[in-house]
Amino acid sequence: MAPIPATLYRGREGMWSWVAHRITGVAVFFFLFVHVLDTALVRVSPEDYNAVIESYKTPIVNFLEVGLTGAVLYHALNGIRLILVDFWSKGPKYHRVMLWVISVIWIVIMIPGFYFMTKHTFEQMFGGN
Amino acid sequence: MRKSKTAVVNTQSPATDSDLSIPQSFTVTVSVRRFNPDVDQETYLQDFEVEMYATDRVLDALHKIKWEQDGSLSFRRSCGHGICGSDAMRINGLNRLACKTLMKDLDVTKPIIIEAIKGLPLEKDLIVDMEPFFAAYREVLPFLMPSGAEPERERIQSQEDRARFDDSTKCILCAACTTSCPVFWTDNQYFGPQAIVGAHRFIFDSRDSGAASRLEVLNSKEGVWRCRTTFNCTDACPRGIQITQAIAEVKQALIRGKI
Structure with missing residues (x-):
């Protein structure tokens, strides 16, 4: 028997960028679902709303926020890329280049983003005071 | 055997001389x-x-x-x-x-x-079973639909007009593109890249006047808008057709309402 059954299609950048677009899209949708629920709570009971928001102030949720930012950012940048692929006459020709461009932009934004977003958590977890 | 070449081979590695010839x-x-x-x-x-x-x-x-x-x-x-x-x-x-x-x-x-x-x-x-694949191709009306009376001689076309759809004429209906498409794997109703290429070949042909009917077919729920531009089709095509480009051109023709 062969070592690995190759049922997975070995697509290239285009396929994997689409897979990532799907995953980030679904992730953002589930965030919005929770977000609408917790925000709507403020009209029902401001105290309960405060309690829910208070429960978010943990390192885990903070890292989830970083993940959410990364997902939204990728989905937005890749969305622009997809619009260009469909509606810019040279889009399909440069789709790989555009993927590398958005990847660089993503990294450039996420490195300081990660620093500032998690600064407070790191200080809380490992800080002296 | 040329003398000079053998000499060079011999100086490098005499033992592999036979390996190179056989x-x-x-x-x-x-x-x-x-x-x-x-x-x-x-x-x-x-x-x-x-x-x-x-x-x-x-x-x-x-x-x-x-x-x-x-x-x-x-x-x-x-x-x-x-x-x-x-x-x-x-x-x-x-x-x-x-x-x-x-x-x-x-x-x-x-x-x-x-x-x-x-x-x-x-x-x-x-x-x-290739039948669903051929059925999708048939649905886009892949034949010339000329308008007006039949001419006495050939239907003349300029080189530029011919070049407009040259890429999509190369299709050999092997199904490598359609069966590389993640959308097609999960939704067999999707026309697939090949049918769109087949339609593109006639939509952008200056001698043809059936573009409206083909665009109507491809504007349906299972038409071009199913394409998520994964480029698997373009990478898979053994004829090197720029399939995603062709699909994008059909999308643009639909949005702009002109070819």
């Missing part, structure tokens, strides 16, 4: 995903050892297996030269024509995994 064969493991509908519940991989040369095609390996080892191995092929479009299959996880894939372009130290194309009903071994 191509060396090697043993390759070919792992084929088999399925016999009369016996098997599920597909399974079966390994075959074949003696190959670097210039041999994957099709040659399949022939050797069928002719010398296991006559029950089933696959389609006709011309064997990349034009009939019969032998599209998944070779190491990518849709390729077996007759256009050479041993020297594959990693022969590992088994070569050969599977049927994905998304169409599997009939036996590497053979799938």
Whole structure:
């Protein structure tokens, strides 16, 4: 028997960028679902709303926020890329280049983003005071 | 034999002189995903050892297996030269024509995994039912629909007008594109890249006047808007057609309402 059954299609950048677009899209949708629920709570009971928001102030949720930012950012940048692929006459020709461009932009934004977003958590977890 | 060339070879490595003049064969493991509908519940991989040369095609390996080892191995092929479009299959996880894939372009130290194309009903071994694929092609009306009275002579077309759809005329209906599309795998109602290329060939033909009917078909729920531009089709096409580009052109024609 062969070592690995190759049922997975070995697509290239285009396929994997689409897979990532799907995953980030679904992730953002589930965030919005929770977000609408917790925000709507403020009209029902401001105290309960405060309690829910208070429960978010943990390192885990903070890292989830970083993940959410990364997902939204990728989905937005890749969305622009997809619009260009469909509606810019040279889009399909440069789709790989555009993927590398958005990847660089993503990294450039996420490195300081990660620093500032998690600064407070790191200080809380490992800080002296 | 030319003297000067032999001399150079001899100074470098005298022992390999014969190696250079005689191509060396090697043993390759070919792992084929088999399925016999009369016996098997599920597909399974079966390994075959074949003696190959670097210039041999994957099709040659399949022939050797069928002719010398296991006559029950089933696959389609006709011309064997990349034009009939019969032998599209998944070779190491990518849709390729077996007759256009050479041993020297594959990693022969590992088994070569050969599977049927994905998304169409599997009939036996590497053979799938192509009918849904051809049905989608027929739906886009892939024939010339001229307007006006039949001319006395040929329908004249400028070189620029001919070049407009040149790329999409290259299609050989092998289904490598359509069965590489993740959207098609999960939604068999989607027309698929090939049908859109087939429509593109006539939509952008200056002699044709059936564009409106074809665009109407492709504007449906299962038409061009299903395309998620994964570029798998463009990468898989053995004819090098810029399929995603062609699909984008059809999308633009639909949005702008003109060709």
